[in-house]
Amino acid sequence: MADYIVSQLPxxxxxxxxxxxxxxxxxxxxxxxxxxxxxxxxxxxxxxxxVLKYMxxxxxxxxxxxMEVKQEIKCEVCDKSFKNALGLTGHMRTHNxx
Numbered sequence: 001m002a003d004y005i006v007s008q009l010p011x012x013x014x015x016x017x018x019x020x021x022x023x024x025x026x027x028x029x030x031x032x033x034x035x036x037x038x039x040x041x042x043x044x045x046x047x048x049x050x051v052l053k054y055m056x057x058x059x060x061x062x063x064x065x066x067m068e069v070k071q072e073i074k075c076e077v078c079d080k081s082f083k084n085a086l087g088l089t090g091h092m093r094t095h096n097x098x
Contacts, residue, residue, distance in 0.1 A: 017046040019059040022066050038063045 023036035040063075044054060051061075060066050072081040073088050077095050082088045 015046050016043050017051065017061075018042040019044050019051075019054050019061060020063045020066055021057075021059045038066050 019041050020038050021041060023039050024032055025036060026032060041054075041059065044050065055061075072083070073085055074081050075088060075091055075095075077092075080091060082091065
């Protein structure tokens, strides 16, 4: 998540902002089954508290922030790949056991 201050937000003179969220579909059990297209949510309040509230719920200030980046991180010891650095960090503990 990028760091912004309210005065840097677009359309700040209007005190309203457009934020973006990826459309989500849920299965009968309540679990996420599919994430769809990026949807614009116009005319949201641009005060700092509200913007942070929406960002915690998965909204972004630019649609590009929601694009999926498929980048694998590889372990330098065994070449196993991970989706994120946290997975690699946990995996590295297995190599450090003595």
